[in-house]
Amino acid sequence: MAVSALYAAFILILIGFFTVKKRLHLFEIIFTWLVVALVHDAYFMYISLNLKLAIPSLILPNVFIRVFYQQIITPVIVVWGLDGILRVRGFLLKLVLFVVPCAALFGFKYVFYYYQIVESAHGWHFLYASIEGAILVLFTLICLYLYRIVLRKDGLLHETP
Amino acid sequence: MKLLEELVSRNDLFLIACLIVTYIFAWKKPRPFPLSIIILMMLFSLDLAKGLDNTIGLEPFSFYNTNVSPKFDVADALTWLLYPMVGYMFTYYFSRFRIHGTMIMIYILVCSCLAIVFEVICVYFDVFTYLKWKLYYSFCVYLTVQTMYVLMFTNLKRHLVKVKLDEKRRRMQV
Numbered sequence: 001m002a003v004s005a006l007y008a009a010f011i012l013i014l015i016g017f018f019t020v021k022k023r024l025h026l027f028e029i030i031f032t033w034l035v036v037a038l039v040h041d042a043y044f045m046y047i048s049l050n051l052k053l054a055i056p057s058l059i060l061p062n063v064f065i066r067v068f069y070q071q072i073i074t075p076v077i078v079v080w081g082l083d084g085i086l087r088v089r090g091f092l093l094k095l096v097l098f099v100v101p102c103a104a105l106f107g108f109k110y111v112f113y114y115y116q117i118v119e120s121a122h123g124w125h126f127l128y129a130s131i132e133g134a135i136l137v138l139f140t141l142i143c144l145y146l147y148r149i150v151l152r153k154d155g156l157l158h159e160t161p
Numbered sequence: 162m163k164l165l166e167e168l169v170s171r172n173d174l175f176l177i178a179c180l181i182v183t184y185i186f187a188w189k190k191p192r193p194f195p196l197s198i199i200i201l202m203m204l205f206s207l208d209l210a211k212g213l214d215n216t217i218g219l220e221p222f223s224f225y226n227t228n229v230s231p232k233f234d235v236a237d238a239l240t241w242l243l244y245p246m247v248g249y250m251f252t253y254y255f256s257r258f259r260i261h262g263t264m265i266m267i268y269i270l271v272c273s274c275l276a277i278v279f280e281v282i283c284v285y286f287d288v289f290t291y292l293k294w295k296l297y298y299s300f301c302v303y304l305t306v307q308t309m310y311v312l313m314f315t316n317l318k319r320h321l322v323k324v325k326l327d328e329k330r331r332r333m334q335v
Contacts, residue, residue: 026320027197034204038211042233045215049232058221067216147200154195156324 002115003061010065010073017076022083025157031147032082033075035140040074043132055119062117069108077101078140085141098137105133175286176239183246193256198317199249205313206248207241209306224294240288251307252314265311273303 022029048054056066081101085094109129112118120129151157192199217224227237251272254260260268280299283289 027201027317030201030317031204034201034208038204038208041208041211041215045219046233049219056220060221063221071212147197150197150200154197155328156195156197156321 002111003065003117006065006111006115006117007068010068013073013076017080020080022080023087024079024083025151027151027156028144028147029079029083032079032140032144035143036075036078036136037071039139040070040136043136044070053121055121057117057119066112066117069112073108074105074136077104078137081137082141082144086144098134101137102133105136106130109133170236170287172236172287173239175283175288176236176243180239180242180246183243183250187246187249190253193253194318195321198314198321201317202248202252202310202314203245206251206310207244209309210244211241213302213306223292224298225292226290227288236288248310251310255311255314269304269307269311272307273300276303276307 024032044054048056057063078101081097081104084097084100088094088097106129109118109132113120113129148157214227216222218227227240255268258264258268277296277300280289281296284291284296
């Protein structure tokens with residue numbers, strides 16, 4: 001039931017993402033998507049394989065949900081968040097829109113731990129995962145700013161940051 | 162000391178040699194398309210490869226290990242640097258030879274065969290350790306992955322041309 005509910009939520013998020021108009025350039029969206037998928041994947045691999053702090057479930061539907069979340073939903077949330085952050089002016093507004101994707105990522109992580117799609121090892125408190133989302137969004141934002149410099153040099157980006 | 166022992170193993174030396182060759186190639190050859198597209202293709206290549214490695218290479222599938230250990234180590238970090246260059250070389254020659262139409266099918270077929278040969282050499286040097294994987298599975302994977310590269314690259318180029326044309330029209334109107 002939990003897997004079905006999660007899957008339904010993922011589909012709704014995807015529909016929302018592809019129907020809402022975004023201000024980011026297509027290349028920026030693809031770049032951000034790829035960076036997030038890569039970084040999140042590498043991080044999860046490291047904490048699960050090397051540190052053994054996260055123990056992913058071996059049940060097939062749970063594996064599917066976890067992979068779908070890592071490769072598709074996490075990038076969608078971050079891209080959407082970054083689009084909002086870059087759209088608004090003012091530091092406070094940007095800070096509020098920074099918190100939104102972090103909260104979404106934290107929320108999904110909590111659901112994953114609650115339904116044992118990913119379990120935490122002894123000694124690893126789930127709340128440590130709360131800063132993961134913030135670091136991921138911040139890191140992607142910095143990478144996006146650097147990529148924008150490349151896009152501007154290639155004559156593809158005409159708007160101010 | 163432990164790091165040095167890791168660095169002198171077969172798979173690390175082979176990966177370092179491949180990295181030197183591919184990075185010299187990237188440095189010497191002129192860029193056939195903008196840096197923004199090169200970055201996207203490299204990231205796409207890395208993302209596809211690591212996505213597969215971290216899905217079918219891990220539990221519950223465990224078809225193979227990258228390098229000897231299933232854990233992330235120095236050799237894995239070297240593969241992270243190699244995958245983007247392989248993707249770049251694929252798109253470089255795709256653009257250089259102006260592959261289009263039916264030639265795309267032949268190009269993908271030839272590149273998949275070359276990829277299989279390279280994989281056999283990688284398996285010999287312990288870059289991949291097969292657990293339940295068979296070599297002929299890799300051929301199907303390469304066909305799929307390279308088709309995705311072509312789709313991605315052609316769409317990016319089409320978008321780039323469209324943006325440049327729109328800009329040209331806007332300048333002419335002004």
